[in-house]
Amino acid sequence: MRLLRDDALNSANARLGTRFWIYPQPPFIPGYEQPDRVWLSIPRDEIGEGPSDLFMYVADPLYDKRPYGLAGLPPFDGARRAPVRPGPDRHFDNIDPTSRPFLAIHAYACVRFVLDIWQSYLGRPIHWFFNQSFPRLEIIPFADWDNAQAGYGFLELGWSDVDGILRPYALNFDTIAHEVGHLIMLSETDVPTAISPDGDFFSFSEAFSDCVSLISFLHFDSAIDRLLRRTRGNLLLYNELNRFAETSPERQIRLATNFRQMSAVTHEVHDRALPFVGAIFDSIVAIYHRDLVANGCADSRLLDVDIRELARDEFDTFRQATADAFSIKPLYFKLALTAARDAVGAALATALRTLDPNTLRLDQAANAVIAAADGAVAELLEENFAWREIIGSR
Ligand SMILES: [Zn+2]
Missing domain, CATH: 3.10.170.10 (Elastase; domain 1)
Structure with a gap:
């Protein structure tokens, strides 16, 4: 017994x-x-x-x-x-x-x-x-x-x-x-059988795989903790200033914090993939940030300004406010980042089934990801894909 x-x-x-x-x-x-x-x-x-x-x-x-x-x-x-x-x-x-x-x-x-x-x-x-x-x-x-x-x-x-x-x-x-x-x-x-010569199958494959790496990396508790502690919760401000690209030890983050638009890339597949990866990372950061503002962890005025045009003292004021909130309630920051990561990850994953690998173009892939996302998330994705010139501005 x-x-x-x-x-x-x-x-x-x-x-x-x-x-x-x-x-x-x-x-x-x-x-x-x-x-x-x-x-x-x-x-x-x-x-x-x-x-x-x-x-x-x-x-x-x-x-x-x-x-x-x-x-x-x-x-x-x-x-x-x-x-x-x-x-x-x-x-x-x-x-x-x-x-x-x-x-x-x-x-x-x-x-x-x-x-x-x-x-x-x-x-x-x-x-x-x-x-x-x-x-x-x-x-x-x-x-x-x-x-x-x-x-x-x-x-x-x-x-x-x-x-x-x-x-x-x-x-x-x-x-x-x-x-x-x-x-x-x-x-x-599914495997492409006859890739159209003006298709983006290979560029999208590289972009998608880099997004898989980035989003999967953000599933390590230790990675999220390091990222938030290092930036004191200020992903948006650091991202806009390209601080990650200069200093980040994580390859995925360095790659995703590029500022490339479609008008500035070559036809080489990895190069052509960069704006898409950038749009995905920017969307995660934007969703994260919107969530922080909703929870009183960041200044709501930041949602409406172009951060690159902020004066130094304004910038420092915003950064201090977020850093103060982070020191008191870091858990909210972590929850906001994991929720943003998952909203974008799920949209990326579910978009795949709707794509035809033979005729796939980056704008179709972007639209499929937007269509797979919920209202506010879809809006931020659309904004970022448009800024990258992957889709037209609407
Ligand atoms: Zn690859």
């Missing part, structure tokens, strides 16, 4: 989810040396060694593996390292984050973390676009390659050369989240 009760308890505990460590930024970035402990929604009894589950698995090559390309596709059939096992409690947070096996766990955890977020926004599970051929995504945590890519049935991570030091992309949440963004987009819009 006693045994039976323990079993029932164990099985109920196993359904709670599974613990992992994730570095929100690569550990060589100052301020991000320590990983965050996260709970992934997947129950412990659904993860096997590797880690692996019904939806994905890690295959860690024993020898240097060349990247998949046109000639090669999963499954990886070479010699593999021993699959990583969980601890006795079946969580995966017992392995030294500086050890080689940790690369496999970290890559897996990042993919799952991002999927948890975007499946929540979509309200249903994501089905891989390649599931006719491969039921599961293969994750290669370390390939002998100075790059990372996601493709038909796989996500593989090489290394980056930072000042002569090789850093595995498996520890880079930003890179992994971006690649998962590509997989999510293709799984929702």
Whole structure:
């Protein structure tokens, strides 16, 4: 009887989810040396060694593996390292984050973390676009390659050369989240069969993937706390002055705080993606700010002025008022930022299904995101897409 009760308890505990460590930024970035402990929604009894589950698995090559390309596709059939096992409690947070096996766990955890977020926004599970051929995504945590890519049935991570030091992309949440963004987009819009030459499929893919990385990054409590403490809650004022771009250690934030408009970009896909990413970040900041004003945490006059035209002393007055409110009720700031993040994230996710990948243009994508958002959020998105010259002013 006693045994039976323990079993029932164990099985109920196993359904709670599974613990992992994730570095929100690569550990060589100052301020991000320590990983965050996260709970992934997947129950412990659904993860096997590797880690692996019904939806994905890690295959860690024993020898240097060349990247998949046109000639090669999963499954990886070479010699593999021993699959990583969980601890006795079946969580995966017992392995030294500086050890080689940790690369496999970290890559897996990042993919799952991002999927948890975007499946929540979509309200249903994501089905891989390649599931006719491969039921599961293969994750290669370390390939002998100075790059990372996601493709038909796989996500593989090489290394980056930072000042002569090789850093595995498996520890880079930003890179992994971006690649998962590509997989999510293709799984929702489906694979293009004949891309129109004046279409923006590739630029939008890059923009969407960068937004996935940015918004997923804002799901780490430690990241939101750092951002708000560093700016003392003044995202709007700092953003307008481009302070993030100068000083932010987070790549996602630096990228998203650009001031590019469509008239100033080239046809190179990453360059052409920048105004879209900027519009998304500006919208999150604008929604956040509107919420702060509604809660008496920021001066309402700020909603109507062009901040770039503020005199220095006015600017300081506004900034001090927000900083004072932040020191008294930081919780409101955090709630406002997470609500803004989720309003925009959900609109982005639900817009995907309405897009035709063959004829997709950035203005169509922007309009689809606006259409997927609620009233006031839609209005702010529209304003920001118009300022970026992605859509016309109405
Ligand atoms: Zn990309």
